[in-house]
Amino acid sequence: MTSAPKVSIVIPVYNEEAILHAAVVDLRERLADFEPDHEIVLAENGSHDATREVAEELSRRYPQVRVLCTGEPNYGRALREGILAARGEFVICEEIDLCDGAFHRAALADLRSGRADLVIGSKLLGESNDQRPVIRHLASLGYNLLLRVLLGFAGTDTHGLKAFRRSVLEPVVRACLVDRDVFASELVIRAYRSEVRVIEIPVRVMEKRPPSINLFKRVPNVLSNLARLTWAIRLQRTADRPSPPGP
Numbered sequence: 001m002t003s004a005p006k007v008s009i010v011i012p013v014y015n016e017e018a019i020l021h022a023a024v025v026d027l028r029e030r031l032a033d034f035e036p037d038h039e040i041v042l043a044e045n046g047s048h049d050a051t052r053e054v055a056e057e058l059s060r061r062y063p064q065v066r067v068l069c070t071g072e073p074n075y076g077r078a079l080r081e082g083i084l085a086a087r088g089e090f091v092i093c094e095e096i097d098l099c100d101g102a103f104h105r106a107a108l109a110d111l112r113s114g115r116a117d118l119v120i121g122s123k124l125l126g127e128s129n130d131q132r133p134v135i136r137h138l139a140s141l142g143y144n145l146l147l148r149v150l151l152g153f154a155g156t157d158t159h160g161l162k163a164f165r166r167s168v169l170e171p172v173v174r175a176c177l178v179d180r181d182v183f184a185s186e187l188v189i190r191a192y193r194s195e196v197r198v199i200e201i202p203v204r205v206m207e208k209r210p211p212s213i214n215l216f217k218r219v220p221n222v223l224s225n226l227a228r229l230t231w232a233i234r235l236q237r238t239a240d241r242p243s244p245p246g247p
Helices: 020-034 051-061 077-085 101-114 133-150 165-176 178-192 215-238
Strands: 008-011 037-043 067-070 090-092 118-122 164-166 198-202
Touching: 008 020, 020 037, 020 101, 037 051, 037 077, 051 067, 051 215, 067 077, 077 090, 077 101, 077 165, 077 178, 090 101, 090 165, 090 178, 101 118, 101 164, 118 178, 133 178, 133 215, 164 165, 164 178, 165 178, 178 198, 178 215
Parallel strands: 008 037, 008 090, 037 067, 118 198
Antiparallel strands: 090 164, 118 164
């Protein structure tokens, strides 16, 4: 492709050789129905299986598919670099085991109408249909509660599906300081603090396979990065506060 596409789909992938090919082919077919001018950016991050090889074969077969390799298992870094490499006017951050066409249509309609600059597909809105295991749903509720208590987060979800106007959110992406599992939270929280027009819409979530990283193994890293995020946001809040007038 020589010209920039209208829409970029950014998908971090890690140890996804089992579903990657079928998921990308299905995504391409569904996008062709309503958004033919698109690219799919696969941000591969340190997979130990054949994910990279499958992704590169997809990029050779389909000109809409691009591959980035970050070299280490780091979801946040992969998502950040994928966003910054995206060329579309609109960017959709997806998960390879979701690829929700209904969200794509609704989010792009909201962005194009000017109703929002950032659309979040929330798993936790009352109208959403979260079909994940109960422990995963409860973990999302607990994490969101921590964000509310520690950082005053006003929304219901920061992880998962997001769509935005690239020109508006790119400065917010570049301002983010943490990575791994908490990058997505920092991006959303900074967007709210930057007075970006944000709306949440309900989504249906049904995982196609168990998580590539065990939920309980992720907890220590999530808590550590959440502490870093709290420090970074509170530090900025202090820096943004006007100095008292001089004598």
